[in-house]
Structure formats: C-alpha cells, structure tokens
Amino acid sequence: MKQAIALEVNGDTYEVLVSPNQTLLEVLREKLGLTGTKKGCDLGACGACTVLLDGAAYLSCLMLAVDAVGKKIVTIEGLSQGGELHPLQKSFVELGGLQCGFCTPGIIMTAKAVLDEEPQPTEESLKKKMAGNLCRCTGYKKVLDSIMGATARMGGER
Amino acid sequence: MRLPKFDYRRPERIQEACAILLDQPCAKLMAGGTDLLVNMKHRAETPSTIVSLKALPDLDFVQKTNSALRIGALTPLKKVYNDPFVAAKLPALAIAASSVGSYHHQTMGTIGGNLCQQTRCKYFNQSKWWRSSRPLCFKAGGELCHVAKREGVCYSTYCGDVAPALLAFGAEVILTGAHGLRQVPLEEIFSGDGKTPLKIGRGEILTEIVIPNQAADGFSTYGKSANRGSIDFPIVGAAVWRSSSTGESRIALTAVDRKPVRARRLEDFLEGKQLNEETFQAVDGLVAKESRLMPSSIDSLSYKRKLMGLLVQSALSEARGGE
Ligand SMILES: Cc1cc2nc3c(=O)[nH]c(=O)nc-3n(C[C@H](O)[C@H](O)[C@H](O)COP(=O)(O)OP(=O)(O)OC[C@H]3O[C@@H](n4cnc5c(N)ncnc54)[C@H](O)[C@@H]3O)c2cc1C
C-alpha cells in the first residue's frame, strides 16, 4: 500500500507517495527528478547510486525510501552552494577526474563522506574506501588525484 | 531492478518484531538490507513481509564489560572495526569486518546481518531471467539441486567474512524471542543445511554478540582471498587465534561449506606444539578434512583447497612471528 512520507533532500522537504518496495534511488530519480544520482548495477556493487544519509555514504539502490524518513539526504545536486561548485567538484573538473561522467556523482558523494571523516587520508586509506565505486573510463588515477587535490583545497573544511 | 511487493513493518520493540515473525511464517528480518534486498531484486527470496530492525533501539553498540566485549546486532561493520578495543585487541575481527564488500557495505551492513547472511551459489545469486533457463533449484523453491544433481538437497556455501573471526574467538550470541532470551555458542546457530542455513528458532532475533575476554589475550588474524580485493565475497577466508598464555589455537574457515567451520582436527594437532615448518606440513591435509567443498561457486575445488591451506599457513606463520 502506498504511503505519504516526507524526505529531506538537499535541505528541502518533499512529500511523496511511495510503496514500501520503492528504493530511495527510484524515488530520487523518478519522483523528485533528481537524476544526478545514477542507476548503475542497481545491485549494490558499483557505487554509482551513492548519496549521503546523515553524512554517511549509502547505496540508494539498497535503501528503501521509507527507511530514509527522518534522515538528512544529500545528493550530487546539493553539493554546490549559491552557484559555486564544491571544492571536490572543482578539483574533478580541473584535474580531469572524469571522462564519460556516469560514475562521477557516486564517486564524489563517497569522496565527500570519506573526507568528512578523514580530511587528510593516506593514499592507501583513500583507495580502500573508494574501491566500491567502479569507473570504466579513467583507470582511477585521475579520480584519486582529484580527491587528493580537493583535500588541499578544502583544508579540512566541509 | 524493481523490488517485489511486500508488506513493510518497522517495529519499535523487539517483542513486537518477534510477534510479527511468529504470526507471519513468510516474514523476513531486515537489518542493513545489503544482502536481503539484492536477493529480493533477483526474486531469489520473496518474503511476504519485511520486518525492518532499523527502528529498534539499543542494538547499536560496542561495549566492554568485565568479562566480555558485547556488540549489538545492529552495529554497522564500520563502527565495529573503528572501535579502539577491537582494533587493538581483536585484530581478526577488525580485519574481517573491514574486508566485507566495500566501504558502503561496511557503513550500511550490520554485524548481525553479516552473520545471518544467506548462503551463496552460482545458480542462486543470479537474476530471475538468468535462472529461467533451468528449472527452479531446490533452494529457490524447486526440486532439483543443479550442483549436486539430486533432488531435495542444497549445497550453497556460507560466505560471511565475520563468522570465522568470531568462531576463533569462541564468541557466543544472544537470541531473543517472544519468551525471553538465550545465549548460545555462535557455532550453534548454523544448521549446515544449505536450504535453511540458520538454526534460529521461529520468532527469534539475534540481538547481541558476546566475545569472551580470553579472546583479547592472544594473537589473531583473518586472511581472505577474493576475485577483486576491493568488493568481493571470499573465495576462501580463514581466521586464526592463538592464546598467548596457554598456546591453544582456534582456526575457522568460511566459503568452504554450507556453514562456517572450525578446523578442530588441526587445532588438536597443534595443541602443545611449536609452530614451525614441520608442524606447517600437516596443515593442508588436516584443514581439507574439515570442509565439504562442492562446486557451488565459479572457483575450482582444487583451487579452493589450495587456498585453504595457504591462508591458514600464512596466518599461523604470522602467529609464529609474534611468539
Ligand atoms: C556487492 C556486494 C559485496 C558484498 N561483499 C561481501 C563480502 O565480501 N563479505 C561478506 O561477508 N558479505 C558481503 N556482502 C553481503 C552484505 O553486504 C554483508 O554481509 C552485510 O554485513 C549484511 O548485513 P546487513 O545488515 O545488510 O544484512 P541484511 O541484508 O539486512 O540481512 C541479511 C540476512 O540476515 C538476516 N538478519 C539480519 N539481521 C538479523 C538479526 N539480527 N537476527 C536474525 N537474522 C538477521 C536477514 O533476515 C537476512 O536474511 C556483499 C554484498 C554486496 C551487495
């Protein structure tokens, strides 16, 4: 049975009618039109659907929308502030951390969660935490360079 | 991939959750959902009701007491391995928890869900479309097992990473039911039957893990081999614990049988012996005897057997380094 729920996404509250079997990914993309979050494998194995839930990196394809009630959800659309790209986004643009760009929203959201908990990660720690975000174009080198570049830019800021 | 339809319940008390399970035989518990929802998308599991544990209070903790380390079943894996006591004193658990899937699964997945995860098989963990080229297998609701080529059996493999570490520590678990709770050795919750791998009573929920203090007094490690080091289930995983006061060893493996197994023959053999090249020679043979390898994964049995010996030997030589 459908139920009305309120989701807080990127600081705005949305009232939506959902069935329990709808994932957060489906609701973000199909009900709220927030198509920045990508549907990749849809089985929790590629990281493309990563969003932040109360600051932590969640796979929105393995999360029921009804379970996201009461959480602060942030998607790639919510990162820029007043038209200014987030330092992570700037770094990806400047250092060429993307090619086709499909995996990029998920990568950036995971990177945001990682840097928020560990502002100056070692390369080893970063590689381990980013390993669940697959990319078929870049070969990962420039992805990691871009995240490391952003740590310098952010200087511990969020 | 859409999830099948189900009724959704989100009880706020454990007793309420137990009551729903008793009332609805086809209901399934969901903790982090990272195992269950994948199987449901594949229509390999289609529970009529999902009982979400996410609203239950007080099951997300790592707590040191005088006699044990207690971990709530809903504690995310990341919180387990980031706990300072676990990281310093129970390295096998820290390594195992941080080797589960990716950072995301460690954030979302719980330790209880990890222990209670479904067994795996190359004929079961596939999309409905993929599976439609054969009759439904026994585990998925049909008659025939495509692995054993017989009816009425299931040899799907238990692949959880955390269980071997906890078995090596001699951990116990608390099962809570409608009429109270009971504490049993972790080993006892695994049935050894691929079709219904858990031996938890109807209406019971795993609520806590209890690791005795003794576990912190000794060497421990976990080794895992996987296709992609980044996010895959183990091809084989092995945990070793060796007491620093008594010299007792405990060894446990995953992905080698329908349940995680203790290598008791090897443990007995090592009793009172020094770890050296001579004792290591016996490892391969003794470890192989503990498992019931079946071709339920894409890896060959001889490869798995080799890995079992290698992983245990490598953990034991690490233990020797510390002695
Ligand atoms: C791409 C991918 C890679 C993965 N890699 C690994 C890996 O390398 N190693 C590994 O071990 N796992 C892996 N997993 C599986 C899963 O992510 C983890 O096992 C995780 O810890 C499961 O926890 P959960 O809370 O999400 O479980 P859930 O999916 O919520 O539950 C799993 C099962 O346990 C039952 N259950 C849950 N909690 C309880 C409880 N308290 N009492 C009784 N029954 C309960 C549920 O009914 C369900 O059947 C992977 C999954 C994916 C999608």
Ligand code: SF4
């Ligand atoms: S071992 Fe047999 S019954 Fe079990 S999941 Fe595989 S094919 Fe199905």
